[in-house]
Amino acid sequence: MERQAWALVDGPAMAPSHASMQTRGSDVIVVGGGLVGAAIAHGLRGEGLDTVLLDEGDIAFRASRGNFGLVWVQSKGFGAPWYQRWTRGSAGEWPGLAADLAARTGIDTALQQPGGVHLCLSEQEFEDRGRRMAQMQVEAGNFGLEYRMIRRDELAEMLPGLGPSVVGASWSPYDGHASPLALLQALHRAFTEAGGAYVPNAKVTGGTAAPNDFRVETAAGTFAAPRIVLAAGLGNADLAPVFGLNTPVRPQRGQILVTERARTVLPMPCTTIRQTGEGTIMLGDSMEEVGFDTRQSPPVMAQVAQRAALSFPWIAELNIVRAWSALRVMAPDGLPIYDQSERFPGAFTANCHSGVTLAGAHARLLAPMIARGVLDPVLDPFSAKRFDVPRAA
Amino acid sequence: MFRARPEVRPATVEVFVEGSPVLVPEGATAAAAVLLAGLPAIRETPVTGSPRLPLCQMGVCFDCLAEIDGIPNRQACMVTVAPGMRIARQHGAREALR
Numbered sequence: 001m002e003r004q005a006w007a008l009v010d011g012p013a014m015a016p017s018h019a020s021m022q023t024r025g026s027d028v029i030v031v032g033g034g035l036v037g038a039a040i041a042h043g044l045r046g047e048g049l050d051t052v053l054l055d056e057g058d059i060a061f062r063a064s065r066g067n068f069g070l071v072w073v074q075s076k077g078f079g080a081p082w083y084q085r086w087t088r089g090s091a092g093e094w095p096g097l098a099a100d101l102a103a104r105t106g107i108d109t110a111l112q113q114p115g116g117v118h119l120c121l122s123e124q125e126f127e128d129r130g131r132r133m134a135q136m137q138v139e140a141g142n143f144g145l146e147y148r149m150i151r152r153d154e155l156a157e158m159l160p161g162l163g164p165s166v167v168g169a170s171w172s173p174y175d176g177h178a179s180p181l182a183l184l185q186a187l188h189r190a191f192t193e194a195g196g197a198y199v200p201n202a203k204v205t206g207g208t209a210a211p212n213d214f215r216v217e218t219a220a221g222t223f224a225a226p227r228i229v230l231a232a233g234l235g236n237a238d239l240a241p242v243f244g245l246n247t248p249v250r251p252q253r254g255q256i257l258v259t260e261r262a263r264t265v266l267p268m269p270c271t272t273i274r275q276t277g278e279g280t281i282m283l284g285d286s287m288e289e290v291g292f293d294t295r296q297s298p299p300v301m302a303q304v305a306q307r308a309a310l311s312f313p314w315i316a317e318l319n320i321v322r323a324w325s326a327l328r329v330m331a332p333d334g335l336p337i338y339d340q341s342e343r344f345p346g347a348f349t350a351n352c353h354s355g356v357t358l359a360g361a362h363a364r365l366l367a368p369m370i371a372r373g374v375l376d377p378v379l380d381p382f383s384a385k386r387f388d389v390p391r392a393a
Numbered sequence: 394m395f396r397a398r399p400e401v402r403p404a405t406v407e408v409f410v411e412g413s414p415v416l417v418p419e420g421a422t423a424a425a426a427v428l429l430a431g432l433p434a435i436r437e438t439p440v441t442g443s444p445r446l447p448l449c450q451m452g453v454c455f456d457c458l459a460e461i462d463g464i465p466n467r468q469a470c471m472v473t474v475a476p477g478m479r480i481a482r483q484h485g486a487r488e489a490l491r
Contacts, residue, residue, distance in 0.1 A: 161490045260466050261439040262489035278440055279486045314490045319466060 002343070003213075006242040007206035026050040026197065028227040028370070029216060031204055031239065034064035035180065035355030036362060037231035038187035043367020044229075045196040052223050053191060054202040054216070056235065061251070061294070063233050064355050066326020067180035068256060068284050069276070070269060071113060071357050074147060074172035078132055081139040082381040083335050086361060091174050093360030098178070104193065107186035109178045110277035116175025117155070118271040119166050119311050126168045133170050147172040160265055165310040169270075177269040179277065180356050187359070199223075204232075209243050212346035229370060230349040233329045234292075244343030246384040247351050251292055251327035255300050256284035257308075259318035273308055273315070281315060283308040287328075296325045328353040338366065338382040340375050348375070395428040408478040423480050424450060424457045424470035432482075435459050435469065439486035458483045 026049075030041040033055025041053040073091050077084030091113065098111040120126040130149045137145040148171045155169050156162045192198050199220050207216035214228040230236050230243065240247040261279030269275075272285040286300045301323060309316040329351055331337050336352035348370050352358055369375050397404070397418070404416035408423070410430035417426045424447035427435045434444030436458045447457035450470045457469040459480050465487035469480065 261486040263486045265489045281489070318489060 003208055003210040004242065004344075005206075005208045007217075008204070008238060023215065023222045023224050024052065024197075026052045026223065026225045028052070028229065029054060029214065029223050029225045030229045030231055031216070032056075032231035032233060032235065033188070033198065033200070034060075034062065034231070034233055035067070035184055035187070035359055036064075036233070036350050036352065037229070038064075038184060038191060039355075039359045039362035040229055040231055040350060040367050040370065041196055042187045042191045042194075043363040044371055045191055045194045046363075047368055047371035049371055050195075050197075051191070052197045052199060052225065054204060054218060054220075054223065055198065055200045056203040056232070057201040060203075061234050061292070061327050063326055063329055063353075064180060064184050066254070066256065066324055067356050068254070068274070068282060069177050069180045069356055070116070070271070070274065071111065071176040071178055071360075072116065072269075072271070072354070073174035073357070074116065074133070074170060075118065075136075075271070076354075076357075077139075077335075078136055079139070080333075080335055080381070081136070081141070081143070082378065084136065084140060084145065085143055086336070086378070086382075087354070087357060088174055089365065090358045090361035091176065093364045094176070094178070097360045097363055101183075101186040101190055105186045105189040107182055107189065108277075109182045109186055111176065111178040112269075112277075113174070113176030114268045115171060115173045116177075116269045116271070117150070117159070117169040117171045119169045119273075121165050121167065121307070121310055123167055129170050145172075146174075158267070159270075159312075161312050161314045163310050163313045175269060177274050177276075178356060183356060183359060187363070203235075204239060209344045209347065211344050214243075214344070214347065227346045227348070227370065227373070230347070231351075233351075234327060236329075236349060236351055240349055243347040243349075244341040245339055245347060245349045246387070247331075247337050247339075247349055248384070248387060249329050249331055249337070249351050251290075252330040252353070253286070253288040253290050253293065253325055253327055254284060255286045255288075255296055255304060255325045256282060256323065257301060257304055257320050258282050258322040259315065260321050262318060265314075270311070272304075273311060280321070281318065283315070292327065294325055294327060296323060332387060336382050337384050338375060338379045339384055346373070395431075397425070397429065406474050406476055408474050408476070408480060410480045411482060412479075417474050419474075421474050422450070422470050423459065423461055423467075423472040423474055423478065426474055426478075426480060427457065427459065427469055434482070435480075436483035437485050442485060 076087040202218035202220035266275040341347035402418040445456040
């Protein structure tokens with residue numbers, strides 16, 4: 001049987017015969033303790049699997065700590081209706097996930113799904129958005145896509161203090177938001193209280209891979225299981241090839257500004273502006289291709305603030321109390337990647353830039369598939385094989 | 394509980410804390426005026442309503458948030474008094490849209 005030993009650059013290679021005496025065995029190892037890994041680990045534990053969750057530590061890029069917090073559906077899957085369906089499925093699973101987490105941990109993930117709007121600040125933006133939504137509705141076919149293009153006058157009745165620059169918006173009933181940090185904490189607590197093993201400071205540095213037989217080395221010990229799930233965010237790019245998987249993810253920087261707390265004004269989230277359950281208003285959604293540079297840049301922060309103040313002029317009166325940047329985990333086409341290794345069955349991978357939105361699907365749809373050992377055909381279009389197709393000349 | 398040190402400049406600037414006149418030295422902060430006024434609290438926190446008074450006096454802790462001259466959520470310890478300044482309690486989260 002094929003068996004491959006490997007090491008990442010900063011770790012020692014382990015020969016297959018050199019198995020540590022203190023290997024911790026389990027049913028499944030999840031690599032990555034962010035929102036994707038924690039949601040899957042929570043789901044796997046719920047399926048009754050002895051699950052080990054390996055987390056790198058505070059040196060990791062931690063996209064889950066910088067997330068904007070939308071549970072967002074309306075614009076997902078242009079030209080890829082399977083992504084729209086998967087995303088909407090996840091939004092549909094969210095209330096159950098939130099209730100389950102609240103019951104198990106007492107943590108309120110602040111989920112609200114009142115529908116959401118994408119504001120358009122020019123006629124051109126409004127027309128482009130309208131075309132895009134109409135096309136997505138066509139692509140959705142019998143599955144349907146409910147949305148409306150709403151003009152300024154009607155929108156002003158929905159959103160207090162709407163700025164004069166806003167010409168309209170697209171609205172869908174599926175959208176919402178939640179607290180990413182509360183979600184992450186709740187997933188971790190639910191997982192560990194259900195008997196899951198969370199191991200921090202456990203960056204994977206090497207190991208062996210064989211079909212349904214995996215062993216990984218970390219600073220926190222050696223772990224072995226017949227199944228492994230790679231959910232290490234940007235770390236997956238290096239990790240995946242040694243498991244016969246391909247996850248060509250790259251970092252895409254986003255910057256977020258947060259205002260002081262204010263009494264509730266906004267009844268629903270917008271794509272780039274949302275008021276949290278505790279009153280702060282988050283502004284964000286910039287996209288920059290700057291590699292692994294996690295610094296902030298004042299020109300982009302100014303753009304974010306200016307656009308927010310055009311959308312809602314009263315936001316300009318609020319103090320900004322925090323700001324940060326984080327790196328999205330982005331595939332070449334922006335869609336998630338889900339795969340099971342053909343070379344080493346039992347090795348799975350999950351990658352996306354929507355750890356909050358897709359948490360419902362990861363915990364309650366994807367984890368049961370992994371527990372069964374087979375990804376459903378609905379996930380076939382998300383295989384990284386889509387990147388292997390030669391481009392037409 | 395709080396008393397200005399005896400060697401400071403004379404209290405010559407009149408400000409109003411929750412409507413009551415308070416005399417403070419020139420160059421003092423609004424937070425100093427709050428403490429001299431002897432209020433039990435200058436703000437209540439937005440989420441739990443916990444009462445707070447100025448603590449760090451150096452712009453870090455945000456426990457001195459007050460409505461100063463009509464502007465909500467100002468850090469009183471970072472604001473120098475001016476004659477006639479009106480310093481009022483910050484009741485929980487501010488109104489964003491007034």
